Amino acid sequence: MKLKSKINLFSAALFIGLLLLINCAIYFTFNRMMYDSELERIKVEARQKVKGMHEAETSVPIENLLRAYMPANGMLQIVRSDGTPRAAVTSAGNSDLRKIPVEYKNKELANIFEYDHIPYGFVSMPVIWSSGEVSELQLTENLATTAHNLRTLKIVLIAITIIACIPVLLASSMLSNFIISPISSLIKTMKEIQGSGRYKRIDQPKQSKDELYQMGETFNNMIGQLEQNYVKQEQFVSNASHELKTPLTVIEAYADLLKRRGKETPELFDESIEAIQSESNRMKELIEQLLLLAKHDEQWKVTAEEVHINALIGEAVRSFCAGYKRKIEFDEKADVTVKSDAQKLKQLFYILMDNAHKYSKDTIYVSVERKRGKAVIEIIDRGGGIPTAELPKVFDRFYRVEKSRARASGGFGLGLSLAKELADAIGAEVKLDSVEGVGTTAQILL
Incomplete structure (x- = not known):
């Protein structure tokens, strides 16, 4: 029934x-x-x-x-x-x-x-x-x-009952139509989506506060999210395929060159081996980042503990200076302790530091302070900067600002996307402020 x-x-x-x-x-x-x-x-x-x-x-x-x-x-x-x-x-x-x-x-x-x-x-x-x-x-x-x-009273009451049944039946029919109409519309839209493969929303005739209207709004919001995720997924697959295709093409070309002329030309052999190794490392790095980004929020294993920010960032800055031979100025404006995941916070800091290192040659400035009840870690570089119009897109996967994020820098456009995922996992916030030609300021707020 x-x-x-x-x-x-x-x-x-x-x-x-x-x-x-x-x-x-x-x-x-x-x-x-x-x-x-x-x-x-x-x-x-x-x-x-x-x-x-x-x-x-x-x-x-x-x-x-x-x-x-x-x-x-x-x-x-x-x-x-x-x-x-x-x-x-x-x-x-x-x-x-x-x-x-x-x-x-x-x-x-x-x-x-x-x-x-x-x-x-x-x-x-x-x-x-x-x-x-x-x-x-x-x-x-x-x-x-x-x-x-x-x-006579019995006859009157029976007549009243029979007559009253007519509006009762009409009212029950109207009630069922009122309740079923949005559900029927929902089923129809689902079937159309299933048949055509295109995302479609339910028409909401007027705004209401009842549960049926909320059900329609929830469905429309869900379809919007699915459509957005589908577009992102297509974009992700396309970009991932493109990023993997390039190193594979280089490896294939050098392997073919080695097969034909590698034994006769030692210089060509060394060049090919170096190129193949370089592209293999790039592919390994890309795959590792893709695996990290493939995790859902609930799969991040977050261990919250008391973290002394000054000590954590100071140690990370010293390691970065030693590893990359870069000049970094560290300013401790306040002594800050927060409850967070130390390892993931350090990983988040390294991603932002790596961007500053890749896209600037001058001194990198790092500071720790407290603003409006939040711990703020700030990384400032004097690189080429990011155009204002591009800032909202830099956290998208595989997105690179071509002028300043050239392929030569070795980036895949996944670093900031991974940083956003890490920040969400530990309850932090990442902000970017950049002026083209002047530099970029990245902030971690806890």
Whole structure:
């Protein structure tokens, strides 16, 4: 069964069930109230008749007395203590009541009974005559009018239920359409995406705060992310293929040259070996960076600990000076300790230092300070700088600013992308500020 049918069936059944329950409660409540009211009226009437008979007992024969107090629509009788009727009178049309077996109740009694499909109110009250004889006055009244009124009420309630079912069914249909419409649109869009392979979003007619609108917005946002990731993936595969193709072509060319002329020309042999080794190292470095970038955020194993930034950066600066023979000025503007992953922070620092080393020849300036409650590590180079328009793109994989990030520098355009991944993993922030022709300032904020 479809969800729409389930919603229709459930909501309609629920509303109709509630309506039936309310109408039944109304009917049975009125039924009880009306019969109880009639029975109370008959009891009052019976007491009045007993009182009147006591006052007129000695002067009027019992049969005449009963006729004087005969009900308009029923039967009045006197029953002896042995269960035999002493006298009885009935109104016109109620003579059949005489056929009902007579019984001495021996107590005051009031109830409703049905005879020949007609409801009657019955009241029995003890009577003590002046002679000392104990009898009972039994008053029976026809309640056909009350029954007729209740039948009319039943018909009205049934009619109301049937009529009310029409808007209930319409409302349940509208409700199901309102709920199912966005879901149907979502399914349709998914099928179109599946069939065409193109990303498509759901049209949102108007802004709302309900869950259905939020579901549509979430789907559209998810499609946007998928589309963006798909484009990045295509870009990544294309760039990776291009970056790997070049060293493989060089290796293949030199290998072919070695095969043809390597034995006869020692100089060519040395040149080819050096070129093949150089390109192999470039490929190894590229593959290592690609493997690092292939990790998801949750796969970074971060070990948070107290890290003395001054000591960590000072040691890294000394190692860099010794390894690359570069002049680096280190300024400790503040003594800073943070909670972070020391190894990943050092790796992040090395990536930014490596960029400064590759793209500048002058002194590199490194400082550690505290600004607005954050630890700030700053690396400044006096290289060619990055055009302002290119700054937002430098963290994209394989992106290189051709003017200053020439292929000769040996970069793949993966360093800053890896730096961004590392910063996100340890909860840091990387900022770049650059002026073309002046230099670049990189900041790590913790």
